[in-house]
Amino acid sequence: MTGEVFINPSILNANFEDLENEMVKISAVSDALHLDVMDNLFVPNFTFDIAKAFEIISYTKLPVDAHLMILDPDTIAPKYAEHGTHSVTFHFEAAKNTATTIRNIRSNGAKVGLAIKPATSFEQIENFIEEIDLLLIMTVEPGFGGQSFMQDQMEKVRIARSRIEKTSKHRPLLQVDGGVSLDTIGKAATAGANCFVAGSAVYKSDDPAGMVEKLRAIASENFKF
Ligand code: DX5
Ligand code: ZN
Numbered sequence: 001m002t003g004e005v006f007i008n009p010s011i012l013n014a015n016f017e018d019l020e021n022e023m024v025k026i027s028a029v030s031d032a033l034h035l036d037v038m039d040n041l042f043v044p045n046f047t048f049d050i051a052k053a054f055e056i057i058s059y060t061k062l063p064v065d066a067h068l069m070i071l072d073p074d075t076i077a078p079k080y081a082e083h084g085t086h087s088v089t090f091h092f093e094a095a096k097n098t099a100t101t102i103r104n105i106r107s108n109g110a111k112v113g114l115a116i117k118p119a120t121s122f123e124q125i126e127n128f129i130e131e132i133d134l135l136l137i138m139t140v141e142p143g144f145g146g147q148s149f150m151q152d153q154m155e156k157v158r159i160a161r162s163r164i165e166k167t168s169k170h171r172p173l174l175q176v177d178g179g180v181s182l183d184t185i186g187k188a189a190t191a192g193a194n195c196f197v198a199g200s201a202v203y204k205s206d207d208p209a210g211m212v213e214k215l216r217a218i219a220s221e222n223f224k225f
Helices: 016-027 050-059 073-082 098-107 151-166 185-191 208-222
Strands: 006-009 033-038 064-069 087-091 111-116 134-138 173-177 195-198
Touching: 006 033, 006 173, 006 208, 016 033, 016 050, 016 208, 033 050, 050 064, 050 073, 064 073, 064 111, 073 087, 073 098, 087 098, 087 134, 098 111, 134 151, 151 173, 151 185, 185 195, 185 208, 195 208
Parallel strands: 006 195, 033 064, 064 087, 087 111, 111 134, 134 173, 173 195
Antiparallel strands: none
16 A cells, blocks of 8 residues: 655635635645745745735635745744644755754744755755655746646655655655646656645646546556655
C-alpha cells in the first residue's frame, strides 16, 4: 500500500471579487486551501497584505496552506502561524535565519513549510529536512499563475523523495507548485511528490471540484512511496 496524496487548490487564478464563493466550490473535495501571498518585492507581483490574507483565512472552512513569497518571512511568517494558519511555507532564498524562523512558526502553532525556487538545489536545504513538515519544490518561477510546468525540477523531486525515505522518524510532505495539471501531475507523483498545488487547472475548469477529483485520481495512481 502506498501513501496518501494531498490536493491543495490555489486561489491565485480564482475570481478575487468573489473569493468566498470560489472557495466553496472546492472545499468539499480539497485537503487545504493554498494561499499565495506575494509582496511585489520577493516576486514581481502583489496579491494581498496580511490584513486581507487574515480575512480570507477567516472565511474558509479548509485548513490554510499559506505560501509566503515575501521578502521578510523571519518577521511575518510567525504572525501567520499565530493567526491559525494550518501550515506556513516560506522561501529559503528570502529568509535571513531559516532555523529560527522554522522554530518560530512551530512555536506559534503551525506546521512548517520550506520552499525552494527552481535555481535552488535540494542540497542547500537538506540540513533542515528533519525540522520541517513540508518541502515545496517550485515547478515554475514564483510570481504568477498559468505558467508551464518545469519538467527539469523532477530530478530534484526524486532526490528529495529518496532522502525523505531514508529518514524513519519524520516524513515531511513533498509539495510541487506551478503548472500542475492533468498532463503533469502524474509525472510529479511518479518522481515522489505527494502534495500538489493547482491554480489554473482548477479555476479555469468549468467544474473545479470535478477537476480536483481527477487530479487526485492521477496522483494516487502514480505515487508509489
Ligand atoms: C506561483 C504560485 C502558485 C501558482 C499556481 O508563484 O505559487 O501557487 O500560481 O498556479 P498554476 O497552477 O496556474 O501554476
Ligand atoms: Zn503557491
